[in-house]
Amino acid sequence: MSNFxxxxxxxxxxxxxxYPDISEISGKFEISxxxxxRDIEYMKDSLGAPIEYSKKNKGYIYSDDTFMLxxxxxxxxxxEALRFLSEQYSKIQDENSQNIVKLFRRMLGDxxxxxxxxxxxxxxxxxxxxxxxxxxxxxxxxxIKIKIDYLNIKFESAEREVSPYKIFNIGSKIYFVGYCHLxxxxxxxxxxxxxxxxxxxxxxxxxxxxxxxxYKEKHIDFNYKIPYTATVLFEREFDKKLLKYRVSEINGRKxxxxxxxxxxxxxxxMSIGIPFEIExxxxxxxxxxxxxxxxxxxxxx
Numbered sequence: 001m002s003n004f005x006x007x008x009x010x011x012x013x014x015x016x017x018x019y020p021d022i023s024e025i026s027g028k029f030e031i032s033x034x035x036x037x038r039d040i041e042y043m044k045d046s047l048g049a050p051i052e053y054s055k056k057n058k059g060y061i062y063s064d065d066t067f068m069l070x071x072x073x074x075x076x077x078x079x080e081a082l083r084f085l086s087e088q089y090s091k092i093q094d095e096n097s098q099n100i101v102k103l104f105r106r107m108l109g110d111x112x113x114x115x116x117x118x119x120x121x122x123x124x125x126x127x128x129x130x131x132x133x134x135x136x137x138x139x140x141x142x143x144i145k146i147k148i149d150y151l152n153i154k155f156e157s158a159e160r161e162v163s164p165y166k167i168f169n170i171g172s173k174i175y176f177v178g179y180c181h182l183x184x185x186x187x188x189x190x191x192x193x194x195x196x197x198x199x200x201x202x203x204x205x206x207x208x209x210x211x212x213x214x215y216k217e218k219h220i221d222f223n224y225k226i227p228y229t230a231t232v233l234f235e236r237e238f239d240k241k242l243l244k245y246r247v248s249e250i251n252g253r254k255x256x257x258x259x260x261x262x263x264x265x266x267x268x269x270m271s272i273g274i275p276f277e278i279e280x281x282x283x284x285x286x287x288x289x290x291x292x293x294x295x296x297x298x299x300x301x
Contacts, residue, residue, distance in 0.1 A: 003039050003042065006025070006029055006031075006039055007039060007042070007043055007047075007069070008069070009025075009028070009029075010025060010039070010040075010043070010060065011049075011069045013060075014051070014060055014061060014062055015062075018059075019054065019057040019058065019059025019060060019061060020059050020060055021053075021058060021059040021060065022036050022037070024059075025039070040060070047069065048067075049062065049067060049069070050062050050063040050064040050067050051063075081130050082104045083104075083134065084129075084130045084133050084134065085100075085104060086101055086104035086105055087133075087137075089101045089104070129174075129191060129192060131197075132191055132194050132197050133167075133174070133191060135197045135199060136164060136167065136176055136191070136194075136197065137167065138199065139164050139199050140164050140165065140166065140167065140176075143203060143204050144199060144200055144201065144202060144203060144204060145161060145162065145163050145164075145181075145200045145202045145203070145204055145205075146161075146162050146164055146178075146197055146198065146199055146200065147159060147160070147161050147162075147197070147198045147200060148160050148162060148189070148194050148195075148196065148197050148198075149194070149195040149196040149197075150189060150193055150194055150195070151193040151195065152193075157195060158182075160180055160181075160182050160189075161180075161181040161182065161200075162178040162179065162180055162181065162187070162189070163178050163179040163181070163204035163205045163206075163207070164176055164177075164178040164204070165177050165178050165179070165204075165207075165210055165212070165215075166212055166215055167191075168215045168216050173190055173191075173192070174190070174191045174192070175188050175189060175190055175191065175215075176188070176189055176191065177189075177210070177215045178204075179204070179205050179207045179210070181205070185246060186207055186209070186210055186246075188215070208240075208241040208242075208243065208244055208245075208247075209243075209244045209245045209246055211244075227246075227258040227259060227260055228258070228259050228260065228262070228281070228284075229256060229257070229258055229259075229281075230256070230257045230259065230265065230278060230280065230281065230284055231250070231254065231255070231256055231257075231278075231279040231280045232254070232255050232257055232269065232276050232277070232278055232279065233253055233254045233276065233277045233279055234253045234254075234255070234274050234275070234276045235253070235274055235275040235276065236253065236274060237252050237253055238272065238274055240255065242272050243255070243257060243268060243269075243272070244268055245257050245258055245259050245265065245268070246258040254279075262284055262287055265284075266284075266287060266288060266291055269288075270291075
């Protein structure tokens with residue numbers, strides 16, 4: 001039996017001056033004394049009930065006889081569902097959606113509202129998705145790794161260990177981006193393809209080439225295009241985290257760098273402040289030469 005029915009019973013008993021106590025409530029519903037205390041605390045903290053124990057009456061009373069139990073209240077599952085819906089509707093920038101958010105947040109006791117411009121999405125609202133969404137949100141908030149059973153594009157299931165970074169939407173689908181420790185690279189995952197999720201106690205790995213702004217509606221940077229590869233020789237060793245890309249060390253000074261945008265790569269290489277040489281590809285080497293030539297031409301003017 002849910003705590004909804006227990007609390008209604010306690011409320012009725014108190015109002016009829018029957019003064020229920022811990023033992024009576026525990027015996028009536030065949031629950032532990034600890035669960036009864038949780039119900040009483042819920043009535044106090046979440047429902048605002050002026051409930052207190054009376055030594056004189058040897059049971060619970062209301063210190064204010066005018067108190068009325070709310071017409072509804074939320075259990076844990078209902079709260080999780082509303083939190084999920086509130087998070088999704090907060091991304092919709094229109095008056096009706098924001099009114100829904102305000103209602104949900106008031107029901108949760110949280111008035112804070114954030115919103116982004118998005119098209120109206122359609123969400124799959126089922127308990128499994130809600131549980132996964134809330135567990136994932138918790139992992140992101142606490143910066144801890146997760147283990148998931150994930151269905152790939154061929155609907156083959158495999159366990160992945162992931163450092164999760166951000167949840168975002170593309171149309172009606174909810175994704176999250178994170179560092180996949182199996183693939184040793186950034187990956188995006190659809191939440192509806194996660195069959196099981198487990199939080200670990202390990203802190204996330206911080207990927208040097210993760211940029212939150214790349215993962216938002218209508219943005220396609222997360223698509224798996226085949227990257228270009230450059231081989232770069234530096235004058236001396238340095239912290240490769242200064243390179244905002246996926247980097248493989250060939251030796252102490254030579255690196256293989258995967259990139260998509262050559263201009264961004266050139267800018268990153270030149271910002272490090274360490275002399276370097278592009279060994280390949282030739283077209284990138286020529287581009288670097290052209291950039292340097294234009295810089296010196298500007299000084300000449």
